[in-house]
Amino acid sequence: MNSARRGVLAFLGGLVLARPSLGATPGKSAAFAESRSEYKPRHILCFLGPENGLAALQKSARAAIDGFAPDFSLDEDYSQDEPDDRMERSFNVCWDRVDPDAYQPADEEAIAGHGSVLYVLGPSMDAGTAVKTSTHALRFVQHMLDHGALAVKGESAGVAHGARRWKQLFEQSRSEAAANDEMALARICRLAFARRPIGGDAEGMTSVGFHLIGLPDVHVRFTKNGDQPSTNAEQLKIAALMDDIADQMARDGVDAVVKDRRASLTDDTRYEEDEYKFNPFGVVGIDDLKL
Structure with a gap:
């Protein structure tokens, strides 16, 4: 099985018990690291939909790809128009415990009642494109929640938030992007897609x-x-x-x-x-x- 498919199917565990620390200087560009490997990271996004909902999820995702995320693509092999019985446990271990209101009972109910699964693959990134691409990934998440997705998990670090928290992170990213504050934008994307x-x-x-x-x-x-x-x-x-x-x-x-x-x-x-x-x-x- 190639690395893309292993990434999609990876089963993630561990508790996250933490709180974010904010406070970077506003209005500056972020510094990034030099790569020590030829590997380039990418986002794998998991979207849950209702029963018989795969076609609608795919339509919504294609609209996002056509509208603002042309380098993203749909996974055609592991997306499915039926529930995945691993999802309740997977989300349970991937919930972000950083924010005390990271998820709600309604999010758990939506996961338990899901009937379809769509995976979306982001493009390979280098240090210079990572924040911009992660900003698009966060916008993609909110677009899907606004257009039929019931729950979302970021597979590249194994982190999940509830719908309300995803929206909060997206709105914060929009504010930081409007202020042209790349460091603050990088921080919001880190809080959205990383675990610790x-x-x-x-x-x-x-x-x-x-x-x-x-x-x-x-x-x-x-x-x-x-x-x-x-x-x-x-x-x-x-x-x-x-x-x-x-x-x-x-x-x-x-x-x-x-x-x-x-x-x-x-x-x-x-x-x-x-x-x-x-x-x-x-x-x-x-x-x-x-x-």
């Missing part, structure tokens, strides 16, 4: 999906008093650090952040190079966080 923190206490926690805005992911190793597992509040602290580092990388550049934070920048060894979660820009490592 995932992992465990022993190996540390990482972000997944920062490559979708042209930045390395962040890996945090930490120590704490006692031998109890990290708490939700401590994981929120880790997530806030990841967001701070991402904002700083977009503002000052990766090399400056690595030097300032006494961090490391290494190749992404978490995933195979042809997987959609693989980050070609690498992983910034923080090894000394004390909780």
